[in-house]
Structures are given as C-alpha cells and as structure tokens.
Amino acid sequence: MNSALGFRFIEAGLLAGALLLAAVLSLWPRRRWKEQADAARGPLAAWIQTLLATLAFPLLALGIGWLALWLPHGAACSWAGHLPALHRTAWSLFWLILLAYLAGEVTVMRIAAAAGRLPMPALLRGVLRLAAAALAAFFVLRLELGWNITPLLASTALVTAVVGFALQGVLGNLLAGMSLNLTGALAHRDWVVLDDLEGQVGEMNWRETWIVTRENIPVRIPNSKVADARIRNLSRPSGPRRCSVFVDASYDDPPDRVLRELLAAAEAVKEVRKTPAPLAMVLEYKSYGIGYELQIWLDHYPFRRPIMGEVRRHVWYRFRRAGIQIPYPVTDQVLNDFMERAIVPAEPKAAEAAACCRAADLLHSDFARQVLSASDGRLLLPEEELAAWAARLESVPFGRGETVFRQGDEGDCCYVVLSGRLKGRIRHGDGEKETTFETGPGAVVGEMSLMTGLPRTADVTVAESAELLRIPAAEFAELLARQEGLAEQMSRLIADRVQKNRRQFEDLLAADEAGARQALSPEGLLRRFWRLLKGA
Numbered sequence: 001m002n003s004a005l006g007f008r009f010i011e012a013g014l015l016a017g018a019l020l021l022a023a024v025l026s027l028w029p030r031r032r033w034k035e036q037a038d039a040a041r042g043p044l045a046a047w048i049q050t051l052l053a054t055l056a057f058p059l060l061a062l063g064i065g066w067l068a069l070w071l072p073h074g075a076a077c078s079w080a081g082h083l084p085a086l087h088r089t090a091w092s093l094f095w096l097i098l099l100a101y102l103a104g105e106v107t108v109m110r111i112a113a114a115a116g117r118l119p120m121p122a123l124l125r126g127v128l129r130l131a132a133a134a135l136a137a138f139f140v141l142r143l144e145l146g147w148n149i150t151p152l153l154a155s156t157a158l159v160t161a162v163v164g165f166a167l168q169g170v171l172g173n174l175l176a177g178m179s180l181n182l183t184g185a186l187a188h189r190d191w192v193v194l195d196d197l198e199g200q201v202g203e204m205n206w207r208e209t210w211i212v213t214r215e216n217i218p219v220r221i222p223n224s225k226v227a228d229a230r231i232r233n234l235s236r237p238s239g240p241r242r243c244s245v246f247v248d249a250s251y252d253d254p255p256d257r258v259l260r261e262l263l264a265a266a267e268a269v270k271e272v273r274k275t276p277a278p279l280a281m282v283l284e285y286k287s288y289g290i291g292y293e294l295q296i297w298l299d300h301y302p303f304r305r306p307i308m309g310e311v312r313r314h315v316w317y318r319f320r321r322a323g324i325q326i327p328y329p330v331t332d333q334v335l336n337d338f339m340e341r342a343i344v345p346a347e348p349k350a351a352e353a354a355a356c357c358r359a360a361d362l363l364h365s366d367f368a369r370q371v372l373s374a375s376d377g378r379l380l381l382p383e384e385e386l387a388a389w390a391a392r393l394e395s396v397p398f399g400r401g402e403t404v405f406r407q408g409d410e411g412d413c414c415y416v417v418l419s420g421r422l423k424g425r426i427r428h429g430d431g432e433k434e435t436t437f438e439t440g441p442g443a444v445v446g447e448m449s450l451m452t453g454l455p456r457t458a459d460v461t462v463a464e465s466a467e468l469l470r471i472p473a474a475e476f477a478e479l480l481a482r483q484e485g486l487a488e489q490m491s492r493l494i495a496d497r498v499q500k501n502r503r504q505f506e507d508l509l510a511a512d513e514a515g516a517r518q519a520l521s522p523e524g525l526l527r528r529f530w531r532l533l534k535g536a
Contacts, residue, residue: 411449
C-alpha cells in the first residue's frame with residue numbers, strides 16, 4: 001500500500017464506484033422528473049422539472065465521489081494521506097463546471113422551445129456534452145492539479161489520427177450526423193424522401209438514421225449515405241402542398257365538360273383545400289385520347305395517396321354519369337375493335353334485359369305506390385305502358401360519400417334507389433334542429449320538388465355505393481301526356497299526400513307561406529304539371 005501507483009488505483013476505483021452508484025440512484029428520479037416535465041402546464045414548471053432530471057446524475061456523482069475521497073480521512077485511515085485533499089477539490093470543480101454547462105443548456109433549450117423553434121437533436125447534445133466534459137477535464141488538470149497537459153494533448157492527437165484512420169467509416173457517419181443535425185435537414189417524425197425511399201424519420205443517432213416506411217418497415221441508413229442523398233422534406237416548412245391527378249378522356253368528349261367534372265370531383269373530397277383552388281387543364285393529345293391534369297392542394301401531403309385515390313374514385317363516378325369515356329391504351333383499343341368486328345355483339349339483348357329490370361324495380365318502388373297509384377292501390381296507367389316508359393329511363397351510379405342533391409337546390413328530377421343506401425338530413429329553420437333518415441332499394445327521393453317546383457327539402461348523400469334510376473322533368477311530363485285526365489288525378493292525390501305529411505314542408509311554409517301554400521295546393525300542382533307538359 002506504500003506504492004503511489006497502487007493508491008492511484010484505489011482512488012480511481014473509489015471514483016468509478018461512485019459514478020456507478022450515482023448512475024443507479026439517479027435512474028428513478030430522472031425518469032420521474034422527465035414525466036413531470038412532459039406533463040407540466042407552465043413553462044417555469046417544465047423548466048424546473050427538466051433541470052432536475054438533467055442535473056440528477058452530476059449532482060449525485062459530485063456528492064458521492066467527494067464523499068468517497070473524504071471517507072479515508074474521516075475514518076482516520078493510516079493511508080489517507082496518500083489521497084490528497086486537492087483531488088477532492090479537482091473532482092468538485094470538474095462537476096461544477098459540467099453542472100453550469102448543463103443548466104445553461106436546459107435554459108437555452110426551453111427558451112428555444114417557447115419561441116417555437118425545433119428542439120436540439122440528441123446527437124448534437126451528446127457531442128456538445130462530450131466536448132464540454134473534455135474541456136472541463138483539461139481545465140482542472142492544468143489549473144487545479146498543475147499538470148503539464150502538452151504531452152497529453154500531443155499523445156491525444158496521435159491517438160486521434162490513428163483511430164481516425166482505422167475508423168474512417170464510423171467517423172464519416174458521425175460527422176455526417178452532426179452536419180445533418182446542425183443544418184436541421186432532418187428531425188424526428190419528419191416525413192422525407194431520400195432518393196427513392198419515402199418514410200418517416202424514426203431515430204437519428206451517432207452512426208445511422210432510421211426511416212420507417214409506409215409499410216411500417218424500419219430501414220437503417222448510415223449517416224454518410226443520408227448526407228449524400230437527395231433529401232425532400234415533406235413536413236417542413238409547414239403549409240399546403242400541390243399534387244396532380246392524371247386522367248385520360250375520349251376525343252369525343254368536349255374538354256370543357258371534362259374539366260368541369262374534374263373540378264367537381266376535387267370539390268367533393270373534403271381533404272382537398274378550397275384555397276388555393278383546384279386547377280384542371282388539358283395536358284396533351286395522345287394516340288388514344290386526351291390527357292388531363294387535375295392539380296389539387298393538400299394540408300397533409302405525406303398522406304396524399306388515399307386522398308388522391310378518393311379523388312380518382314369521384315372522377316370515375318362523375319365521368320360515368322356524364323357519359324365521359326376513359327379510353328383504353330391504343331393496343332387494347334385495336335384488340336377491342338378487332339373483337340367487335342369478329343364477334344357479333346350481344347349488347348341489344350343485355351340492354352333489353354337491363355331495361356326490363358329497371359321497369360320491374362320502378363313498378364315495385366315507392367314512386368309507383370305514392371305517385372303512380374290511386375288511393376286504393378290501383379295503378380293510374382296500365383302496367384305494360386308504365387314498363388315501356390320506365391325502360392327509357394337512365395340509371396346513374398353514385399359512389400360512397402357523393403352528394404345527390406342539397407337542401408335548397410332546384411328540383412328538375414327525382415331518383416328511385418335501385419341498389420345501395422342513401423342518407424338524408426333536413427336542416428330546420430332555427431338552425432339548431434336536424435332530422436336525419438336513411439333509405440334503401442325501392443325508395444324515392446326528390447319527387448316532391450319535381451312535382452311542386454319547390455326547392456329540395458333535404459340534403460341527400462350516398463351512404464353505400466348506389467345505382468339510382470333518374471326520372472327527369474321531361475320524362476315525367478311525357479308520362480302525364482300518355483292519358484287524358486292523368487295530370488288532374490295525380491295533382492289531387494299528391495295534394496292529399498302533402499296534407500298528411502305537412503311537417504315535411506313546415507320550413508318552406510314559414511319562409512314563403514303564400515307561395516308554398518299555393519304550390520302545394522291541387523290547383524298549384526296542376527299548373528305545375530301543365531307547365532311541364534308545355535315544356536315537353
């Protein structure tokens with residue numbers, strides 16, 4: 001025990017044990033204070049809790065280490081003189097310097113967070129703390145213990161050169177990671193595109209960056225590769241982003257009509273921003289059709305794929321209802337043309353069968369029971385004549401979430417539900433009460449507006465993808481003209497029905513009592529029918 005080197009080992013062992021004990025004892029309070037800092041409501045409370053969590057380990061290390069170096073003197077050990085008091089002072093000075101640095105770091109980070117700036121990355125904090133610890137150690141060794149640190153610095157430089165040469169790749173990743181953190185090109189939870197890889201930044205450490213793809217697959221990328229990659233940050237700066245939906249249409253379809261339907265499809269998707277407004281344009285002429293581009297603006301660009309898919313879904317339904325064809329590529333078109341010439345088409349039979357189905361659905365619908373039937377349930381026209389008339393009507397598809405019509409719109413047609421489900425909402429005059437309803441196959445919607453000329457009384461949207469039989473005003477007028485006296489008979493039946501369901505029209509009566517009452521009377525309904533007949 002008389003060897004100075006042996007006592008240095010004892011001293012080092014005491015300090016190592018003190019550090020280990022401080023690390024163990026600080027685990028629980030650090031975790032507890034960190035949770036309290038995250039849950040703190042005020043900035044002062046958050047600063048205090050974060051400061052306590054950060055300083056817990058260095059405070060314990062300072063106290064336990066100082067106590068470990070003092071105990072031999074306190075116990076009056078014979079060898080205590082080999083542990084000079086100057087070492088306790090140096091130990092205390094080293095940790096006091098680190099405590100001051102850490103307190104300043106926490107304060108600066110809290111001020112930056114209050115100003116809305118991004119937090120300092122963990123990698124950069126670690127590098128700065130390591131540099132602060134090295135500077136504090138050199139300061140204590142030179143000024144407090146009086147060591148000549150020049151040889152130490154020289155040997156350190158030599159060791160650094162050797163290690164740097166041996167660990168070029170590791171150091172390259174370290175420096176690249178520091179550069180990425182300093183420039184703020186990436187941050188935790190950012191959505192980014194690195195070359196052809198898109199995902200969310202999961203973690204950035206000394207050596208690598210983890211990207212979590214859309215399939216929830218973590219991908220490890222060395223920091224040096226990240227620094228060399230072309231980075232597109234989809235999250236910062238915040239604000240709307242533009243993306244494009246590309247659609248083709250036939251040369252037979254007027255571009256103005258196609259552009260109008262594209263804009264209507266974009267407007268129907270709530271995630272698409274109203275400002276800046278969507279923009280549709282003719283993009284190019286192709287061998288098989290005209291190419292169009294629909295530009296839309298989104299608030300959540302990283303999640304653009306499902307939104308663009310929803311826009312494409314609405315485009316298909318609107319194109320189908322507007323009679324706009326989405327052409328096949330030219331190779332498929334050539335094959336289709338050949339098959340049409342080589343094989344006798346069976347379309348007439350299919351069309352005839354579809355017309356028969358539409359007629360049967362109409363005869364079993366609420367439209368037949370409520371509009372085309374007398375009070376005793378007898379049809380006002382022969383069934384064969386009604387079936388022939390129904391076969392001329394057109395069925396139109398609607399996708400889930402689409403709007404069939406809105407409350408207050410003019411009613412120039414009504415619809416019979418062939419398949420799917422619709423949901424409706426009636427907003428009453430006070431604006432506080434609403435009435436909702438759902439309808440399914442066989443139901444009729446919009447018929448009272450068609451027959452009375454009054455505005456729609458409800459919003460009707462599609463709950464499940466639906467096929468609707470559209471009855472326009474012109475076809476309804478043609479039905480009235482098929483039999484003399486039908487208009488008079490139907491006007492009386494509908495007026496009786498209005499009286500039985502008077503609550504449905506209370507808001508219209510409150511807004512324009514005289515006009516609505518006149519429109520709902522048998523004479524008003526009959527005049528409406530005569531106007532339809534003249535228009536036909």
